[in-house]
Amino acid sequence: MRPFVIAFLLGSLAVAITLFSAGFVLGIVAQNDGWSSFRIAAGPLVFFTFERTSRLTSTAFGSGLPLAAVAGGLLNALGAGFLRGRRGY
Amino acid sequence: MIEPSDRVELAPGVVLDDGTVIDVVRGTSVRANESALLMLEHANGVTVAELGHLLARAGASDGAGDARAFCAQLNRALLVNVRVRRGALLRRRLAAARFGVFARAPFRRLDGRSLACVLRGLAPTGIALVLLTLPLAILVGAWSVALAVGGGVVVHELAHTVALHGVPRALVLDGLRPSVLHPPLGAVRTTVVAAAGPLAPSLAALCVAAFGRSPACAPLAAHALGLTVLAPDGRNACGLS
Numbered sequence: 385m386r387p388f389v390i391a392f393l394l395g396s397l398a399v400a401i402t403l404f405s406a407g408f409v410l411g412i413v414a415q416n417d418g419w420s421s422f423r424i425a426a427g428p429l430v431f432f433t434f435e436r437t438s439r440l441t442s443t444a445f446g447s448g449l450p451l452a453a454v455a456g457g458l459l460n461a462l463g464a465g466f467l468r469g470r471r472g473y
Numbered sequence: 474m475i476e477p478s479d480r481v482e483l484a485p486g487v488v489l490d491d492g493t494v495i496d497v498v499r500g501t502s503v504r505a506n507e508s509a510l511l512m513l514e515h516a517n518g519v520t521v522a523e524l525g526h527l528l529a530r531a532g533a534s535d536g537a538g539d540a541r542a543f544c545a546q547l548n549r550a551l552l553v554n555v556r557v558r559r560g561a562l563l564r565r566r567l568a569a570a571r572f573g574v575f576a577r578a579p580f581r582r583l584d585g586r587s588l589a590c591v592l593r594g595l596a597p598t599g600i601a602l603v604l605l606t607l608p609l610a611i612l613v614g615a616w617s618v619a620l621a622v623g624g625g626v627v628v629h630e631l632a633h634t635v636a637l638h639g640v641p642r643a644l645v646l647d648g649l650r651p652s653v654l655h656p657p658l659g660a661v662r663t664t665v666v667a668a669a670g671p672l673a674p675s676l677a678a679l680c681v682a683a684f685g686r687s688p689a690c691a692p693l694a695a696h697a698l699g700l701t702v703l704a705p706d707g708r709n710a711c712g713l714s
Contacts, residue, residue, distance in 0.1 A: 387711040390664055391702060394710055398700040401675045405694030408682035456701075463702040464711045471713070 387468060388461045395460020400453035404445065407432045411443030474565055474576040475545050477522035477537060480556040481512075484582035486643050487552050489513055494552065498585075498641045500656040508533070512543055516553050548579045551645060551654065555579035578648050585644040585653060591634045592627070594644040598651055599623040621681070621689035625674040625696055626651065632673030636666040660712060667709035671699030 414422075414434045423433040423446075430446030483489075486498040492510055495502045505513060511531055512524055521540050528543075529536030547553040557565075562578055569576035583594040603623035610619035633653045634642060640662075643654045658666060678693035701707045708714050 386660070387713060391707075391711045394668060394700040394707060395702075398671075398675075398697040398707075401679060401697040402694055405675075405678045405682055405690045405697075408686070409688050409691050412682075412686055412688055460701050460707070464713060467702055467708065467713050 387464050391464035392457040392461040394457075395463075396453045396457030398460070399456025400449070403431070403449055403452055407443065407445055407449075410434070411441075414443075415441045474562075474569070475521060475541050475548070475555055475579060476557075476561070476565070477520060477525065477541070478558065478561070479521050479544075479579075480518050481516045481521060481524060481544050481553050482518050482556065483513065483516050484552055484554050484643070485584040486582070486641065496552070498643045498654050498656065500641070507531075508539075508543065509547075512540070512547070513553070516547075518556075521555075545579075551580055551582045551643075554581055581646040582654065583644040583646065585634060585642040588631065588634060591631060591644050591653075594646065595627045595630055595651055598646060598649055599627040601649055602626055615688045617687050617689040618692055621692040625677075625693045628674045628677060628693075629670045629696055629699075633666060633670040636669035663712065664710045667706045668700060671696045671704070671706050675700075 410432065411434055413419075414436075419434065419436070421433075421435045424431045425446070426448065429448035429451060431448035431452065433442075433444045433446060435442045435444070486496060488495045488497065489505075489510070490502075492505060493502050494505050494509070494513060508528065508531070511527060515524060515527055521544050522537060524544065525537035525540035527536070528539050533539045544553060544555060548555050557579065566576045584590045585594070600623060603619050606622045607616065607619040610616050610622075630644070630651045630653060634644075637653065637655050640655050640658065645652045645654050655666070657663075673696075674693045675697035678690040678697070681687055681693060682690035698704060699706045700710065702711060702713065705714065
Protein backbone atom coordinates (compact mmCIF):
# COMPACT_ATOMS: atom_id res chain seq x y z
CA MET A 385 0.00 0.00 0.00
CA ARG A 386 2.85 2.35 0.92
CA PRO A 387 4.35 2.57 -2.61
CA PHE A 388 0.93 3.47 -4.05
CA VAL A 389 0.32 6.23 -1.51
CA ILE A 390 3.81 7.65 -2.08
CA ALA A 391 3.38 7.37 -5.86
CA PHE A 392 0.00 9.13 -5.62
CA LEU A 393 1.35 11.97 -3.48
CA LEU A 394 4.51 12.47 -5.54
CA GLY A 395 2.60 12.22 -8.83
CA SER A 396 0.08 14.82 -7.65
CA LEU A 397 2.87 17.12 -6.52
CA ALA A 398 4.75 16.70 -9.81
CA VAL A 399 1.70 17.52 -11.92
CA ALA A 400 0.72 20.45 -9.68
CA ILE A 401 4.20 22.01 -9.82
CA THR A 402 4.48 21.44 -13.59
CA LEU A 403 1.06 22.95 -14.32
CA PHE A 404 1.59 25.91 -11.97
CA SER A 405 4.94 26.68 -13.57
CA ALA A 406 3.56 26.23 -17.08
CA GLY A 407 0.72 28.60 -16.18
CA PHE A 408 3.15 31.19 -14.81
CA VAL A 409 5.31 30.99 -17.95
CA LEU A 410 2.21 31.31 -20.12
CA GLY A 411 1.13 34.34 -18.09
CA ILE A 412 4.56 35.96 -18.44
CA VAL A 413 4.65 35.35 -22.20
CA ALA A 414 1.05 36.57 -22.62
CA GLN A 415 1.78 39.73 -20.63
CA ASN A 416 5.04 40.55 -22.43
CA ASP A 417 3.72 39.85 -25.93
CA GLY A 418 0.46 41.77 -25.46
CA TRP A 419 -1.93 38.82 -25.87
CA SER A 420 -5.59 39.52 -25.32
CA SER A 421 -7.65 37.76 -22.60
CA PHE A 422 -8.06 33.99 -22.87
CA ARG A 423 -8.77 30.96 -20.74
CA ILE A 424 -7.86 27.27 -20.91
CA ALA A 425 -10.73 25.04 -19.87
CA ALA A 426 -12.27 21.64 -20.46
CA GLY A 427 -16.03 22.21 -20.29
CA PRO A 428 -16.83 23.67 -16.88
CA LEU A 429 -13.31 22.88 -15.59
CA VAL A 430 -11.17 26.00 -15.84
CA PHE A 431 -7.40 25.43 -15.64
CA PHE A 432 -6.02 28.85 -16.39
CA THR A 433 -7.31 32.35 -17.06
CA PHE A 434 -5.40 35.31 -18.42
CA GLU A 435 -7.16 38.66 -18.38
CA ARG A 436 -6.03 41.92 -19.85
CA THR A 437 -7.82 45.15 -19.04
CA SER A 438 -6.86 48.66 -19.99
CA ARG A 439 -4.99 49.11 -16.68
CA LEU A 440 -3.64 45.71 -15.68
CA THR A 441 -3.17 42.03 -16.54
CA SER A 442 -4.01 39.11 -14.28
CA THR A 443 -3.21 35.40 -14.29
CA ALA A 444 -5.47 33.01 -12.36
CA PHE A 445 -5.58 29.25 -11.84
CA GLY A 446 -8.95 27.53 -11.81
CA SER A 447 -10.43 24.50 -10.07
CA GLY A 448 -9.26 22.25 -12.92
CA LEU A 449 -5.70 22.43 -11.67
CA PRO A 450 -6.15 20.51 -8.37
CA LEU A 451 -8.26 17.96 -10.22
CA ALA A 452 -5.53 17.52 -12.84
CA ALA A 453 -3.03 17.05 -10.00
CA VAL A 454 -5.21 14.33 -8.45
CA ALA A 455 -5.53 12.67 -11.88
CA GLY A 456 -1.74 12.82 -12.27
CA GLY A 457 -1.32 11.23 -8.85
CA LEU A 458 -3.72 8.41 -9.75
CA LEU A 459 -1.91 7.84 -13.03
CA ASN A 460 1.43 7.70 -11.21
CA ALA A 461 0.03 5.24 -8.64
CA LEU A 462 -1.28 3.09 -11.51
CA GLY A 463 2.17 3.22 -13.11
CA ALA A 464 3.74 2.18 -9.79
CA GLY A 465 1.27 -0.71 -9.57
CA PHE A 466 2.10 -1.79 -13.10
CA LEU A 467 5.86 -1.72 -12.42
CA ARG A 468 5.40 -3.56 -9.14
CA GLY A 469 3.40 -6.29 -10.82
CA ARG A 470 5.85 -6.63 -13.71
CA ARG A 471 8.83 -6.95 -11.39
CA GLY A 472 7.02 -9.43 -9.13
CA TYR A 473 7.40 -7.59 -5.80
CA MET B 474 36.40 3.96 -24.75
CA ILE B 475 39.65 3.36 -22.91
CA GLU B 476 43.04 3.69 -24.59
CA PRO B 477 46.51 2.50 -23.49
CA SER B 478 47.63 6.06 -22.70
CA ASP B 479 44.83 6.64 -20.17
CA ARG B 480 45.73 6.69 -16.51
CA VAL B 481 43.99 4.53 -13.94
CA GLU B 482 43.50 5.16 -10.25
CA LEU B 483 41.35 3.74 -7.49
CA ALA B 484 38.10 5.65 -7.09
CA PRO B 485 37.64 7.69 -3.89
CA GLY B 486 36.14 5.48 -1.20
CA VAL B 487 37.60 2.26 -2.60
CA VAL B 488 40.37 0.59 -0.57
CA LEU B 489 42.27 -2.68 -0.72
CA ASP B 490 42.72 -4.64 2.45
CA ASP B 491 44.42 -8.03 2.50
CA GLY B 492 43.17 -9.12 -0.92
CA THR B 493 39.71 -7.70 -0.42
CA VAL B 494 38.25 -4.73 -2.31
CA ILE B 495 36.28 -2.59 0.11
CA ASP B 496 33.82 0.00 -1.17
CA VAL B 497 33.33 2.32 1.77
CA VAL B 498 30.50 4.22 0.06
CA ARG B 499 28.41 1.20 -0.91
CA GLY B 500 29.37 -0.67 2.25
CA THR B 501 30.42 -3.77 0.32
CA SER B 502 33.56 -5.88 0.26
CA VAL B 503 34.53 -8.44 -2.37
CA ARG B 504 37.40 -10.89 -2.39
CA ALA B 505 39.41 -10.12 -5.55
CA ASN B 506 41.08 -12.70 -7.77
CA GLU B 507 44.84 -12.47 -8.47
CA SER B 508 44.55 -10.50 -11.73
CA ALA B 509 42.09 -8.00 -10.28
CA LEU B 510 44.27 -7.55 -7.23
CA LEU B 511 47.36 -6.99 -9.38
CA MET B 512 45.52 -4.32 -11.36
CA LEU B 513 43.97 -2.58 -8.35
CA GLU B 514 47.21 -2.59 -6.34
CA HIS B 515 48.94 -0.73 -9.15
CA ALA B 516 46.04 1.57 -10.01
CA ASN B 517 47.65 4.69 -8.63
CA GLY B 518 47.99 6.82 -11.73
CA VAL B 519 49.77 4.33 -14.00
CA THR B 520 48.72 4.00 -17.63
CA VAL B 521 46.61 1.17 -19.00
CA ALA B 522 49.62 0.17 -21.12
CA GLU B 523 51.76 -0.21 -17.98
CA LEU B 524 49.07 -2.36 -16.39
CA GLY B 525 49.09 -4.43 -19.59
CA HIS B 526 52.84 -5.05 -19.18
CA LEU B 527 52.22 -6.11 -15.58
CA LEU B 528 49.56 -8.61 -16.68
CA ALA B 529 51.80 -9.90 -19.46
CA ARG B 530 54.65 -10.43 -16.97
CA ALA B 531 52.18 -12.30 -14.74
CA GLY B 532 51.40 -14.67 -17.63
CA ALA B 533 48.54 -13.07 -19.60
CA SER B 534 48.72 -13.88 -23.34
CA ASP B 535 47.27 -10.46 -24.33
CA GLY B 536 48.23 -8.20 -21.45
CA ALA B 537 47.31 -4.92 -23.17
CA GLY B 538 43.91 -6.19 -24.32
CA ASP B 539 43.16 -7.73 -20.94
CA ALA B 540 44.19 -4.53 -19.15
CA ARG B 541 41.84 -2.45 -21.31
CA ALA B 542 38.94 -4.84 -20.84
CA PHE B 543 39.61 -5.12 -17.13
CA CYS B 544 39.86 -1.33 -16.67
CA ALA B 545 36.60 -0.85 -18.57
CA GLN B 546 34.90 -3.43 -16.36
CA LEU B 547 36.28 -1.95 -13.14
CA ASN B 548 35.31 1.55 -14.32
CA ARG B 549 31.75 0.40 -15.03
CA ALA B 550 31.68 -1.04 -11.50
CA LEU B 551 32.80 2.44 -10.29
CA LEU B 552 35.87 0.98 -8.62
CA VAL B 553 38.51 2.80 -10.68
CA ASN B 554 38.63 6.18 -12.38
CA VAL B 555 40.17 6.41 -15.84
CA ARG B 556 41.79 9.76 -16.60
CA VAL B 557 41.78 10.69 -20.27
CA ARG B 558 44.20 13.39 -21.47
CA ARG B 559 42.73 16.82 -22.17
CA GLY B 560 41.48 16.94 -25.73
CA ALA B 561 41.90 13.20 -26.27
CA LEU B 562 38.27 12.52 -25.44
CA LEU B 563 37.03 14.94 -28.10
CA ARG B 564 39.42 13.43 -30.68
CA ARG B 565 38.16 9.92 -29.89
CA ARG B 566 34.54 11.05 -30.08
CA LEU B 567 35.12 12.65 -33.47
CA ALA B 568 36.93 9.54 -34.71
CA ALA B 569 34.11 7.29 -33.47
CA ALA B 570 31.45 9.59 -34.93
CA ARG B 571 32.92 9.06 -38.43
CA PHE B 572 31.78 5.44 -38.11
CA GLY B 573 28.41 6.45 -36.65
CA VAL B 574 29.39 5.33 -33.16
CA PHE B 575 28.86 7.41 -30.02
CA ALA B 576 31.92 7.00 -27.81
CA ARG B 577 31.06 7.27 -24.12
CA ALA B 578 33.43 8.88 -21.68
CA PRO B 579 34.52 6.68 -18.77
CA PHE B 580 32.56 7.06 -15.53
CA ARG B 581 34.13 9.34 -12.95
CA ARG B 582 33.54 8.77 -9.28
CA LEU B 583 34.38 11.79 -7.15
CA ASP B 584 34.69 12.40 -3.44
CA GLY B 585 31.29 13.44 -2.08
CA ARG B 586 32.01 13.66 1.62
CA SER B 587 31.37 17.40 1.82
CA LEU B 588 29.01 19.74 0.00
CA ALA B 589 32.01 21.73 -1.26
CA CYS B 590 33.46 18.58 -2.88
CA VAL B 591 30.14 17.80 -4.57
CA LEU B 592 29.73 21.41 -5.73
CA ARG B 593 33.27 21.39 -7.16
CA GLY B 594 32.55 18.11 -8.95
CA LEU B 595 29.25 19.37 -10.34
CA ALA B 596 30.50 22.77 -11.48
CA PRO B 597 31.94 21.61 -14.85
CA THR B 598 28.69 19.76 -15.65
CA GLY B 599 26.59 22.78 -14.73
CA ILE B 600 28.76 25.13 -16.80
CA ALA B 601 28.73 22.74 -19.78
CA LEU B 602 24.92 22.55 -19.67
CA VAL B 603 24.64 26.34 -19.49
CA LEU B 604 26.96 26.76 -22.48
CA LEU B 605 25.14 24.08 -24.48
CA THR B 606 21.70 25.64 -23.95
CA LEU B 607 22.81 29.27 -24.11
CA PRO B 608 22.54 29.71 -27.92
CA LEU B 609 18.95 28.42 -27.94
CA ALA B 610 18.06 30.48 -24.87
CA ILE B 611 19.45 33.65 -26.45
CA LEU B 612 17.56 32.82 -29.64
CA VAL B 613 14.24 32.78 -27.74
CA GLY B 614 15.28 35.91 -25.82
CA ALA B 615 15.55 34.35 -22.38
CA TRP B 616 19.19 33.79 -21.47
CA SER B 617 18.22 33.05 -17.85
CA VAL B 618 16.69 29.76 -19.08
CA ALA B 619 20.22 28.49 -19.84
CA LEU B 620 21.29 29.36 -16.29
CA ALA B 621 18.28 27.49 -14.94
CA VAL B 622 19.14 24.37 -16.97
CA GLY B 623 22.68 24.15 -15.54
CA GLY B 624 21.73 25.43 -12.10
CA GLY B 625 18.78 23.05 -11.87
CA VAL B 626 21.00 19.99 -12.31
CA VAL B 627 23.44 21.28 -9.70
CA VAL B 628 20.64 22.04 -7.20
CA HIS B 629 19.08 18.60 -7.89
CA GLU B 630 22.26 16.68 -7.00
CA LEU B 631 23.09 18.99 -4.09
CA ALA B 632 19.65 18.28 -2.62
CA HIS B 633 20.31 14.52 -2.82
CA THR B 634 23.65 15.12 -1.10
CA VAL B 635 22.11 17.19 1.70
CA ALA B 636 19.43 14.53 2.24
CA LEU B 637 22.24 11.96 2.56
CA HIS B 638 23.75 13.83 5.52
CA GLY B 639 25.71 11.42 7.70
CA VAL B 640 25.71 8.67 5.05
CA PRO B 641 28.83 7.79 2.97
CA ARG B 642 28.34 9.09 -0.56
CA ALA B 643 30.19 9.76 -3.79
CA LEU B 644 29.38 11.81 -6.85
CA VAL B 645 29.34 9.84 -10.11
CA LEU B 646 29.63 11.59 -13.46
CA ASP B 647 28.45 9.76 -16.55
CA GLY B 648 29.19 12.43 -19.13
CA LEU B 649 26.74 15.23 -18.35
CA ARG B 650 24.57 12.98 -16.17
CA PRO B 651 25.57 13.25 -12.52
CA SER B 652 24.26 10.95 -9.82
CA VAL B 653 25.01 10.29 -6.17
CA LEU B 654 26.19 6.87 -5.04
CA HIS B 655 25.27 5.72 -1.52
CA PRO B 656 24.68 2.52 0.44
CA PRO B 657 21.20 0.96 0.67
CA LEU B 658 19.03 2.92 3.13
CA GLY B 659 15.84 2.31 5.06
CA ALA B 660 12.50 2.77 3.29
CA VAL B 661 11.71 6.22 4.68
CA ARG B 662 15.23 7.57 4.15
CA THR B 663 15.25 6.19 0.59
CA THR B 664 12.02 8.06 -0.17
CA VAL B 665 13.32 11.29 1.36
CA VAL B 666 16.68 11.09 -0.46
CA ALA B 667 15.11 10.20 -3.82
CA ALA B 668 12.41 12.88 -3.61
CA ALA B 669 14.74 15.63 -2.36
CA GLY B 670 16.60 15.86 -5.70
CA PRO B 671 13.66 16.64 -8.02
CA LEU B 672 11.77 18.54 -5.31
CA ALA B 673 14.44 21.20 -4.65
CA PRO B 674 14.62 22.64 -8.20
CA SER B 675 10.83 22.27 -8.57
CA LEU B 676 10.20 24.40 -5.50
CA ALA B 677 12.84 26.83 -6.74
CA ALA B 678 10.81 27.00 -9.96
CA LEU B 679 7.72 28.12 -8.05
CA CYS B 680 9.75 30.80 -6.26
CA VAL B 681 11.27 32.02 -9.55
CA ALA B 682 7.82 32.09 -11.14
CA ALA B 683 6.13 33.87 -8.25
CA PHE B 684 8.81 36.38 -7.31
CA GLY B 685 11.07 36.61 -10.35
CA ARG B 686 8.34 36.26 -13.00
CA SER B 687 10.91 34.74 -15.31
CA PRO B 688 10.55 31.92 -17.87
CA ALA B 689 13.64 30.41 -16.20
CA CYS B 690 11.17 28.56 -14.00
CA ALA B 691 10.32 26.19 -16.90
CA PRO B 692 13.53 24.08 -16.89
CA LEU B 693 13.52 24.08 -13.08
CA ALA B 694 9.89 22.89 -13.00
CA ALA B 695 10.74 20.09 -15.42
CA HIS B 696 12.60 18.42 -12.54
CA ALA B 697 9.19 17.78 -10.95
CA LEU B 698 8.66 15.04 -13.52
CA GLY B 699 11.51 13.26 -11.75
CA LEU B 700 9.06 12.62 -8.90
CA THR B 701 6.99 10.30 -11.10
CA VAL B 702 7.66 6.62 -11.77
CA LEU B 703 8.83 7.60 -15.27
CA ALA B 704 12.17 8.64 -13.73
CA PRO B 705 14.66 6.66 -11.59
CA ASP B 706 14.27 9.06 -8.64
CA GLY B 707 10.49 8.59 -8.63
CA ARG B 708 10.84 4.80 -8.78
CA ASN B 709 13.41 4.88 -5.95
CA ALA B 710 11.08 7.06 -3.86
CA CYS B 711 8.31 4.46 -4.26
CA GLY B 712 10.68 1.60 -3.44
CA LEU B 713 10.44 0.19 -6.97
CA SER B 714 14.19 -0.06 -7.72
